[in-house]
Every structure is written in structure tokens, then in C-alpha cells.
Amino acid sequence: MLTFDEIKEIIRMVDQSSIQHFELDQNDTQIVIGKYAVFSQKNTLSSEPDCVKETVSQQSTVEEKQESVKILEGHEDSSLQKIISPTVGTFYSAPEPGADPFVKIGQQVNSSTVVCVLEAMKLFNEVEAGVNGEIVEILFKDGEFVEYGAPLFLVKSE
Amino acid sequence: MSIKVLQPGLLTSMQDLGRYGYQKHGVIVSGAMDTYSLRIANLLVGNQEGEGALEMALLGPSLQIEKDSLLAITGGNLSPTVNGKTVPMWRPVYIKKGSVLQFGACKSGCRSYLAIAGGYDILEVMGSKSTYLRAGIGGFQGRALQRGDVLEVKSPEGASLERVEYFKRKKSPESFVPASWYAGRKPIPQTLCLTTIRITRGLQFKYFTSESKSQLLNDSFQVATQSDRMGYRLSGVTLQLEEPLEMISEAVALGTIQVPPDGNPIILLADRQTVGGYPKIGQVALVDVPILAQVRPGAAIRFQEIELEEAERLYIARENYIQELETAIRLKFL
Numbered sequence: 001m002l003t004f005d006e007i008k009e010i011i012r013m014v015d016q017s018s019i020q021h022f023e024l025d026q027n028d029t030q031i032v033i034g035k036y037a038v039f040s041q042k043n044t045l046s047s048e049p050d051c052v053k054e055t056v057s058q059q060s061t062v063e064e065k066q067e068s069v070k071i072l073e074g075h076e077d078s079s080l081q082k083i084i085s086p087t088v089g090t091f092y093s094a095p096e097p098g099a100d101p102f103v104k105i106g107q108q109v110n111s112s113t114v115v116c117v118l119e120a121m122k123l124f125n126e127v128e129a130g131v132n133g134e135i136v137e138i139l140f141k142d143g144e145f146v147e148y149g150a151p152l153f154l155v156k157s158e
Numbered sequence: 159m160s161i162k163v164l165q166p167g168l169l170t171s172m173q174d175l176g177r178y179g180y181q182k183h184g185v186i187v188s189g190a191m192d193t194y195s196l197r198i199a200n201l202l203v204g205n206q207e208g209e210g211a212l213e214m215a216l217l218g219p220s221l222q223i224e225k226d227s228l229l230a231i232t233g234g235n236l237s238p239t240v241n242g243k244t245v246p247m248w249r250p251v252y253i254k255k256g257s258v259l260q261f262g263a264c265k266s267g268c269r270s271y272l273a274i275a276g277g278y279d280i281l282e283v284m285g286s287k288s289t290y291l292r293a294g295i296g297g298f299q300g301r302a303l304q305r306g307d308v309l310e311v312k313s314p315e316g317a318s319l320e321r322v323e324y325f326k327r328k329k330s331p332e333s334f335v336p337a338s339w340y341a342g343r344k345p346i347p348q349t350l351c352l353t354t355i356r357i358t359r360g361l362q363f364k365y366f367t368s369e370s371k372s373q374l375l376n377d378s379f380q381v382a383t384q385s386d387r388m389g390y391r392l393s394g395v396t397l398q399l400e401e402p403l404e405m406i407s408e409a410v411a412l413g414t415i416q417v418p419p420d421g422n423p424i425i426l427l428a429d430r431q432t433v434g435g436y437p438k439i440g441q442v443a444l445v446d447v448p449i450l451a452q453v454r455p456g457a458a459i460r461f462q463e464i465e466l467e468e469a470e471r472l473y474i475a476r477e478n479y480i481q482e483l484e485t486a487i488r489l490k491f492l
Contacts, residue, residue, distance in 0.1 A: 095340075117340075121482070121485075121486035121489070122341070122479070122482055122483045122486050123339045123340065123341060123483075123486050123487065123490065124339055124340050124341075125338065125339040126338045126339060126340075128338075
């Protein structure tokens with residue numbers, strides 16, 4: 001049996017991720033979490049709701065696009081590079097609680113500098129910068145869940 | 159020939175999970191003080207979790223690696239370096255032959271563990287590779303390592319062989335190649351912090367004065383410098399019985415807190431005797447023994463009382479965690 005806190009934690013993690021549908025079947029406990037407000041009117045016959053659905057989903061894509069554009073607009077400088085997450089996991093800026101962070105804003109990194117760790121399945125995976133330059137922005141906070149391919153840091157190349 | 163001891167360190171001995179089944183004959187259990195760290199070290203290099211590993215206390219050794227080897231260092235941070243360069247802990251590290259693995263100042267905890275893929279070639283005595291230092295039984299010639307000792311290493315097989323091959327394929331020019339990931343949070347007390355240790359009530363708890371009962375749980379105690387692998391002597395308030403208690407000696411366990419007539423409690427650890435006649439005021443929860451084992455002499459601890467059911471729940475959660483960790487590590491090499 002999962003505790004109430006564990007269930008809360010799962011909901012929180014799913015909510016903050018881009019996961020749309022989540023199912024867990026453990027012994028006699030079953031949890032299904034879905035985020036499909038957009039598709040909820042599927043069983044109506046008229047064409048109208050379908051349109052609504054379309055527009056809504058389109059809107060959300062547009063919004064997403066705008067967001068990512070926003071991030072880039074701030075630093076339109078073409079010298080900015082992104083450090084991309086090589087895996088999924090929970091973001092940590094320091095090797096252990098209370099320790100100094102791997103990197104700070106303004107710090108110079110080279111391609112083999114470890115910039116953060118991502119925790120997945122109880123192991124902490126080091127992420128190397130992969131680029132040379134200066135850290136100008138850290139895009140995640142400790143404990144946040146990171147998707148595969150998400151930009152983690154913005155780096156200004158030399 | 160595989161590992162040569164250039165400097166032995168303060169107390170470096172071969173340990174595993176202990177010599178069980180012979181306490182009825184007066185043979186103590188021994189084994190690693192921090193079994194959690196020893197188990198993780200072995201799992202990282204693909205060994206059985208209870209394989210023998212080196213336990214290094216406070217001041218670590220200097221070791222020459224005479225054959226390419228896959229090692230893992232866990233436990234307290236004794237500033238390990240290879241040829242002068244810091245080696246990361248809690249992960250597999252492939253070290254090339256001829257390198258010198260040197261341990262330096264103690265940064266956190268006080269005991270570090272070194273496991274090697276394949277395991278050390280040590281004869282089991284009564285089913286264990288642990289060193290029973292006082293009796294000179296088991297481990298490497300029944301004693302702590304000395305300068306010039308040469309530890310043989312068994313050829314890696316199965317999972318540990320696969321991991322050695324994995325690192326070999328990387329063909330790095332460096333003298334050592336660490337994995338780019340490390341195992342979970344480490345319950346290692348920082349040097350100067352006050353560490354909280356969870357306990358359950360001991361069999362004779364009720365015979366202590368109410369003042370002593372409350373002091374046990376509210377005051378802090380200093381781990382005395384006479385502490386060793388047999389037990390931690392604590393100093394602080396002295397704990398008193400309501401009236402003198404004549405006891406027939408009975409079995410003691412790992413983490414038993416006994417109180418001799420002088421009132422200064424002793425926590426029994428890896429090299430504990432098999433029976434004791436002092437009243438037992440408490441029992442350290444098994445999950446907290448590895449934490450306690452990393453508290454260095456001179457540092458302070460305090461006790462927090464938990465129910466037996468809670469101690470059991472924590473124990474099961476810890477075992478589940480280790481099992482999941484083992485799976486996660488295995489998946490890393492697929």
C-alpha cells in the first residue's frame with residue numbers, strides 16, 4: 001500500500017512533467033493519473049466540440065512554442081549554447097545535500113566539466129557540459145524533474 | 159600479485175558481513191563496522207554484497223595496484239587519490255596497473271571501504287573472511303595490514319567480469335576511469351555534527367532512574383577516544399539504576415547499549431563480546447549502526463527513541479532500497 005504522502009508525491013511529479021497518462025499497478029493498489037482536460041469532450045457527437053478540442057490543443061502548442069521562444073529571446077545572442085539533458089531524472093546542482101554546487105552562474109566550463117547530476121533509479125548521473133564557455137543561466141532548481149532533451153543550462157561561448 | 163601495501167594506514171583490515179553461527183562457542187561476529195558501505199562497494203563492482211573488502215579507519219593506507227582492476231570506495235571520505243589525482247567515491251573506478259591508490263585526511267565519517275571486482279583471495283575461516291583482530295583469526299593472516307603485505311585478488315567472473323570489460327572498452331589514456339554516475343545518498347556524519355541515533359528500549363530500561371531515562375534521550379554524549387571496533391564508550395551524564403542489579407550474563411547484540419556500574423554507557427559494535435552482564439538500557443536500531451560506525455571518536459551523538467515496529471519498518475525499507483539499487487546498478491551495464 002502506498003501512503004497518502006507517496007500518492008501526493010506521485011501526483012506532484014506527474015503534474016510537473018510532460019507525462020499525460022500514468023498508471024501504476026502494485027499488488028492490490030492501482031493508480032491512474034491522466035491530464036486530458038483537452039480531450040474530455042470526446043463522446044459528444046456534434047462537430048463543435050471536436051473543433052474546440054482542436055483549437056485548444058493548437059493553442060497549447062502555440063503557448064509552448066512561445067515559451068521556448070521567450071527563453072531564447074532573452075538571450076538572442078547566437079553565442080549562447082544550451083546544455084541538453086542526456087537522460088530523465090531529478091535535477092541536483094550539488095553532489096550531495098549541503099555541498100557546494102558543481103557550477104555557478106558566471107563560471108567558466110569546458111566540455112568535460114560536470115555541471116549537475118540527474119537522479120534516476122537511485123543513481124546519480126553526472127552531466128558534462130559538452131561545450132566550452134561561461135554559465136549564464138541555470139534553468140532548473142534542485143529537486144525538479146528533467147525530461148530527456150530538456151535544456152539545463154545556457155552557456156555563452158568564448 | 160595484485161595489491162601491494164606501501165603504507166598500512168591506522169587500522170586497515172579485511173572484513174565482510176561477519177562470522178555468524180559460532181557465538182555459542184564464544185567466537186565473536188566481527189565484520190564491517192559499516193555494513194551498508196561494504197555492501198554498496200561490493201554491488202558497485204559486481205561482487206556478491208557480502209564479499210570481503212578492506213575497512214580503513216581514520217587514516218587510510220597507500221596501495222600499489224599491480225594489475226588493472228575495477229574498484230569501488232564507499233563509506234567515510236578519506237580523500238582517496240590515484241597518482242595524486244582525486245578519485246570519486248560511491249562508484250566503480252577502473253584503475254590501471256602500476257597506479258598508487260593513496261588515502262589521506264579524513265573529510266567525513268571515519269571508515270572507508272575498498273571493494274575489488276572478483277574479490278580478495280582470502281581463505282574463509284568459519285565461513286567468513288572477517289578479521290577477528292584480538293584472537294588473530296581470519297582475514298589477512300588474522301591481523302591488520304602491514305607495510306609490504308601483498309593482497310591477491312581473484313579473477314573477476316560473471317557480473318564483475320562484464321563490468322571490467324565495460325571499462326576496458328573505454329580505452330582511456332588516464333590512470334583511472336571513474337563511472338559517470340554514483341550510488342545514492344550516503345548516511346555519513348560530517349566530522350563535527352551532532353549525530354542522532356535511533357534506539358529502542360533495552361531489556362533493563364525499566365530499572366534505571368527516571369532521571370537517567372530522560373537524560374538518555376535528552377542529553378548528548380561524546381564518543382570517547384578509547385572507542386574501537388568492539389564498542390563505543392560514551393561520556394557525558396552518568397546513568398544510574400534505581401537499585402543495584404545482579405544479573406546473570408546473557409546474550410548481547412550489535413548495537414546493544416549497556417551500562418556498567420560507573421554509569422558511562424557502552425555501545426557494542428562489530429567486535430563485541432558474545433555475552434554481557436551489564437544492564438542494557440537501549441538497543442540501536444539496526445539501520446543506524448552504519449551511521450554510528452562513521453561517527454569518529456571525539457564527536458557527539460544523541461539518542462532518539464523509536465518503537466520496535468518503526469525500527470523494523472526502517473530496516474525493511476533499507477533492504478528494499480539496497481535491492482533496488484542493485485537492480486539500478488545492473489541496468490547501467492546492459
